[in-house]
Amino acid sequence: xxxxxxxxxxxxxxxxxxxxxxxxxxxxxxxxxxxxxxxxxxxxxxxxxxxxxxxxxxxxxxxxxxxxxxxxxxxxxxxxxxxxxxxxxxxxxxxxxxxxxxxxxxxxxxxxxxxxxxxxxxxxxxxxxxxxxxxxxxxxxxxxxxxxxxxxxxxxxxxxxxxxxxxxxxxxxxxxxxxxxxxxxxxxxxxxxxxxxxxxxxxxxxxxxxxxxxxxxxxxxxxxxxxxxxxxxxxxxxxxxxxxxxxxxxxxxxxxxxxxxxxxxxxxxxxxxxxxxxxxxxxxxxxxxxxxxxxxxxxxxxxxxxxxxxxxxxxxxxxxxxxxxxxxxxxxxxxxxxxxxxxxxxxxxxxxxxxxxxxxxxxxxxxxxxxxxxxxxxxxxxxxxxxxxxxxxxxxxxxxxx
Numbered sequence: 001x002x003x004x005x006x007x008x009x010x011x012x013x014x015x016x017x018x019x020x021x022x023x024x025x026x027x028x029x030x031x032x033x034x035x036x037x038x039x040x041x042x043x044x045x046x047x048x049x050x051x052x053x054x055x056x057x058x059x060x061x062x063x064x065x066x067x068x069x070x071x072x073x074x075x076x077x078x079x080x081x082x083x084x085x086x087x088x089x090x091x092x093x094x095x096x097x098x099x100x101x102x103x104x105x106x107x108x109x110x111x112x113x114x115x116x117x118x119x120x121x122x123x124x125x126x127x128x129x130x131x132x133x134x135x136x137x138x139x140x141x142x143x144x145x146x147x148x149x150x151x152x153x154x155x156x157x158x159x160x161x162x163x164x165x166x167x168x169x170x171x172x173x174x175x176x177x178x179x180x181x182x183x184x185x186x187x188x189x190x191x192x193x194x195x196x197x198x199x200x201x202x203x204x205x206x207x208x209x210x211x212x213x214x215x216x217x218x219x220x221x222x223x224x225x226x227x228x229x230x231x232x233x234x235x236x237x238x239x240x241x242x243x244x245x246x247x248x249x250x251x252x253x254x255x256x257x258x259x260x261x262x263x264x265x266x267x268x269x270x271x272x273x274x275x276x277x278x279x280x281x282x283x284x285x286x287x288x289x290x291x292x293x294x295x296x297x298x299x300x301x302x303x304x305x306x307x308x309x310x311x312x313x314x315x316x317x318x319x320x321x322x323x324x325x326x327x328x329x330x331x332x333x334x335x336x337x338x339x340x341x342x343x344x345x346x347x348x349x350x351x352x353x354x355x356x357x358x359x360x361x362x363x364x365x366x367x368x369x370x371x372x373x374x375x376x377x378x379x380x381x382x383x384x385x386x387x388x389x390x391x392x393x394x395x396x397x398x399x400x401x402x
Contacts, residue, residue, distance in 0.1 A: 004127060016114075040243060159329075183204060275321065292310035
């Protein structure tokens, strides 16, 4: 079976790994438009559910991701004029470039061919393959070449945002809110390496234009943001890697397959960065597609049925997260409405922006803002994190996996 993955992001590389693990005889190629080692973005975040899946599907790459990940405890909420408040929880983050390096190395070890600087301009010129996996991002050219069939729809979010990096290392996942003469502006930040953090800035379009950010070049805009957030950055700079300000684009597709072509990751769906699940969902797409394709021999090569099964499984799994992402992005679009709440109530409103928590969670949140109960909660969550890690397959298992 010949498989071509168009796009060398986490989805494409991980599917290539799983496809080769399932059948080493498969001819698997990944085409990536960027040069080797070049990627956009800074760090990605994930939680236990993805790690558990990774260890179940490929303990080798999972162990490498676990070892390289930055582990953080709790969330801090810094809002101008309010005391710092805290939200319970823990998570993991990893530089996007490091994640791609791990997955690329693993794919090559298994015999996957990766072709970098392969900028596909005409989908009809793809090499012949039994299965073409379109994982070329939210602006997928493969999807757009059959736009009417796939039925893709794009909704543009109201707020403006910019994806930045900084050498300032935040202690943990941090939300920061500052009030300016033009209105509120805020950031989502988290450490992902020993000397780097992701720093996503967001605001309403009125604040964006009121601050003059719509008329500034990259250097001037970054300098303006550094001044606004100077108390959070401790004198460190910001870098936007030249991508500039964006509006979030929510992509959905009515159909995910067309003949021997199937959509995966952002090419099929996007979820707002406010819930930090884009990478997780893309890699879980890869797992579901690998499972579906693995059944092909039993189905006498019925590719269409396998791809329909994959699409149905993923759409069912995505539905609650897509609802949560909509609620979360809508909360940030209304953020100024919550600005006058006391610190504890504000941070709880932020925590409950998906509308998922019962009343007792509010009481728990209010009772754990003191230093002693907060420390106890962090210890409990840390112990839970490490206990879950120990229940995963031991590192020695990796030696037995090809």
